[in-house]
Amino acid sequence: VQLVESGGGLVQPGGSLRLSCAASGFTFSSYYMSWYRQAPGKERALVAGITSTGGRTEYADSVKGRFTISRDNVNNTVYLQMNSLKPEDTAVYYCYLPRFSSWGQGTQVTVSS
Numbered sequence: 001v002q003l004v005e006s007g008g009g010l011v012q013p014g015g016s017l018r019l020s021c022a023a024s025g026f027t028f029s030s031y032y033m034s035w036y037r038q039a040p041g042k043e044r045a046l047v048a049g050i051t052s053t054g055g056r057t058e059y060a061d062s063v064k065g066r067f068t069i070s071r072d073n074v075n076n077t078v079y080l081q082m083n084s085l086k087p088e089d090t091a092v093y094y095c096y097l098p099r100f101s102s103w104g105q106g107t108q109v110t111v112s113s
Contacts, residue, residue, distance in 0.1 A: 001025040001102040003095045008107030011085055015111070019080040021095030021104055029053075029073035031099045035080045037091035037109075044094065048080060063089075085111045 007019040019035070034049035048069035049058045057069050068081040078095060090111050095104035 001097060001100050003097060003102060003104035005093065005095050005104045005107040008093060008109045010110045010112065012113050013086060013111055015085050016081070016083045017085065017109060019082070019093055019107060019109075021078045021080075023076045023078065023095075023097070026097070026100065028076040031097060033071060033078040034096045034098060035069060035078075036094045036096050037089075038094070038106075039088075039091040042091075047093070050078065082109070085109075087111045 002024045004022045005019060007017060009017060011017055030052055032049060032051050035047040036044050037047050038044040045060065047060050047063055048067055050069045050071055054071050059067060066082065066084045069079065071078045082089065090109060092106040092108050094106045
């Protein structure tokens, strides 16, 4: 199993970013996928999750209405569209495959003026 995140960076408050997680080494279309984040001094926490077909999604209360998780089962990629970003969204964002307890390496998102 390999999960490779990309798309992080520095953005001003109110801005947008789209994270990508390219997956390989397993049958991507069969499994629930999720995004977590870890801010400095805090525990890693669930941001969003999506079922294998994309038919159901879930979000942390803190990102509802601002973030959207989606997936492309042809290209084996899961996305996290982040809009209206706030300084408190600053964290390392990780792609996570619960079925195999597999994490990506993470991508840094910094929201600052």
